[in-house]
Amino acid sequence: MAERRSSCKPVLIAAIVAIFIAVLGGTLTDTGPWYQNLRKPSWQPPDWLFAPAWTVIFALATASAVHAWRNAQNRVQREWVIVLFALNGFLNVLWSTLFFALKRPDWALIEVVFLWLSILLPIVAFWRFARPASLYLLPYLVWVSFAAFLNLTVVRLNAPVA
Template structure:
């Protein structure tokens, strides 16, 4: 990649992160159904989720840009796009299942696949840039926490 070729990958990664965040936000409805769910005592306040996801998506965008910059060829960069696209789809799908379809039980099964998609993405990125891979650690940790919260919600409220 030519020197100074950061603009396109940074703008693309930022736009993709914004799109995934916006779609996930559109799927998220914390209305009466959600507020009526029994939640574990350790659940963070609802206002914390927006800033947490914003920070996570910023790290993910930076991760994508760094990996893109360090990928050795076009095929590697296309593979990164496929993996990020799959991960973004799975991220939005979780919100759709949990909030729109009101199926935390289905979302619980799906969050395992989402978490694995982050792990695979980190593994592929590590081939090109350890830093890019490490930038996804907050995302991996947050999704693991979200999975535990999802499990507790299913346990406290099921069956759905």
């Protein structure tokens, strides 16, 4: 029983953290008048698509964290799993803060590079010992790549952003 309980602990912790980050990011995402008045490209997905996309991405990131944690070969690797996901969570929330709360898509465009790298880094790091954990993060990397291009386009369409 204790062994089963300990095997559930990483799942519960990862799920709670993912939900917390998702809720925090969602709370910061204000699609009110300021956002609605921004010029956006015709190819931007509809607003309703973002919540389901992020739900899938967070579910896959949670699965990645759990898989990487369980397949880590030692304490140092498990600590790196925590550090990499904590960094990514922080950068994810920071992007929402910059873009929506501070209304600075130009600053968010700079920050999205670091967010993108914070997804690529665990993909590379986990490849040696937890290949599925790396693969679970690929949709996240693709989505943030798309979001970065969208962010760039919004900045260009609304220049100067101040």
